[in-house]
Amino acid sequence: MNIGHITLANHLFVAPMAGVTDRPFRQLCKTLGAGYAVSEMVTSRRELWNSLKTSRRANHExxxxxxxxQIAGTDAAMMAEAAAYNVDRGAQIIDINMGCPAKKVxxxxxxxxxxxxxxxxxSIVEAVVAACAPHRVPVTLKMRTGWCQAHKNAVVLARQFEQAGVQMLTVHGRTRExxxxxxxxxxxxAAVKAAVRVPVVANGDIxxxxxxxxxxxxTGADAVMIGRAAQGRPWIFREVAHFLAxxxxxxxxxxxEVKRLLLDHLREHYTLYGDYTGVRTARKHIGWYVKTLPGGETFRARMNGLEDCGAQLAAVADFFDELGAGMDRMPEAGAAEPADRDEEPVETTV
Known part of the structure; x- marks a missing residue:
């Protein structure tokens, strides 16, 4: 599958989730079978580009x-400038956020x-496409089915966006309402897929x-995008790939293996965020891994009180060593998985 001139490894994508899909998490998902991962949303407001939060989100080392x-904003000129800013910092694809339903956005x-x-x-799409064209950077876009049940305009917009130069469309199967x-x-x-020639990605409850x-x-979609189901279970991508094949x-x-993956992920996480923030923001990732495991809730409560990276690493290692003494493999995924909450903003500023 291609996005413009860029060939992807497969058609299994990681959804952009603010506060989740930072560089270490994206790398982990790619290692475990995801063919494509989009960053957390980056604001179009220039005055925030030098903030610590935005600098971390724009870090692709x-x-x-x-x-x-993924960029987010409301002004065409500012969005074009944000696209150019991120291209200068290594972005090879720019994704426009028209899917986030959060009130603060x-x-x-x-x-x-x-x-x-x-x-x-x-007008935003046209400006961003124009800014990216000289660099041969494809522009993609993520949206919902519409604002509300009475006004589902995804098909109308999809045709307009394709004509304006968007080279892939992702649709979450819910309205903003x-x-x-x-x-x-x-x-x-499915209607969007039938209406356009560019690749279409299906998202929501996968x-x-x-x-x-x-x-x-x-849907006839060219790819699927997975969000919350990858939290604490990033190997879902290789599971899906194997099943489809x-x-x-x-x-x-x-x-x-999960112990090794998580410890490696935590070390990369600490490197990006530093010790103070890293140990705190890592808690949610650890919590997702252990939530359904034997003794997981008790461990999570104790782990959330640790404020040192070394202590957190040691606690995680001990937990999985104890788990491994009783079982070789992780339990089968539960039948009732959480809803796929892609792009759920955490401390997001637009």
């Missing part, structure tokens, strides 16, 4: 290609709020290999 950066008319103003949305409630619907994604297969079949399930990973 050692990241495997292609490097895709939509109240500023960014994210999925832009779907209410089709003229503004189109729905947020993350209810079930994602895929009929609108939590198992079977669901990935069914969504691809129902063979129709059989891959065995769960060995406990010893």
């Amino acid at each position: 050692g990241e495997n290609a292609p490097i895709a950066v 939509c109240n500023k008319w960014a994210g999925s709020a832009l779907m209410q103003d089709e003229a503004l949305a189109l 729905q947020g993350y409630k209810g079930q994602a619907e895929y009929d609108t994604i 939590t198992t290999p079977e669901k990935a297969r069914d969504v691809l079949a129902a 063979t129709g059989t399930h891959l065995a769960p990973p060995l406990v010893a």
Whole structure:
């Protein structure tokens, strides 16, 4: 599968999730079978580019290609400038955020709020495409099915965005009004796929290999994007890839492998964030891993009180050593997985 002139490894994507899909997490998912990962959203506001948060989000040191950066904002000129800024810092693909439903984003008319103003949305796309064209950087876009049930305009906008030069479209199967409630619907994604020639990516509630297969079949989409189901279970990408290729399930990973993966992830996380912030922001990742494991809740409560990276690493290692003494492999994934909350903002400023 291609995005413009860039060839991807496969059609299994990591959803951009603010506060989650930083460089270490993206690298981990790519190692475990994801063919493509988009960064956390980067603001279009120039005065925030030198902030510590934005500098971390724009850090791509050692990241495997292609490097895709998502930008968010409401002004066409500022979005074009943000695109150029990120291209200068290594972005090989620019993704426009028109999918985020968070109030703190939509109240500023960014994210999925832009779907209410089709003229503004189109002007932003045209400006970003123009800024990226001299560098041969493809522009992609992520959106919802519409602002509300009564105004699903994804198909109309998809045609306009394709004509303006967008080279891939991702559609989350909910309106902004729905947020993350209810079930994602895929009929609108199928309609978008039928309406355009560029690749279309299906997103929303994709939590198992079977669901990935069914969504691809129902929508005709070129790829699927997985968000929350990868939290604490980043090997879902290789599980989906194996199932799509063979129709059989891959065995769960060995406990010893998960211990190694998590410890390596934590070390990379500390390197990016530093000791003070790193040990605190790592807690959510550890919590996702252990949530459904025997003794996981007790361990998480104790681990959340640790304020030293070395102590956190040692505690995680001990927990998985004890787990491995009782079982060789991780448990099978539960039947009831959490909803796929892609792009859920954490401390996001637009």
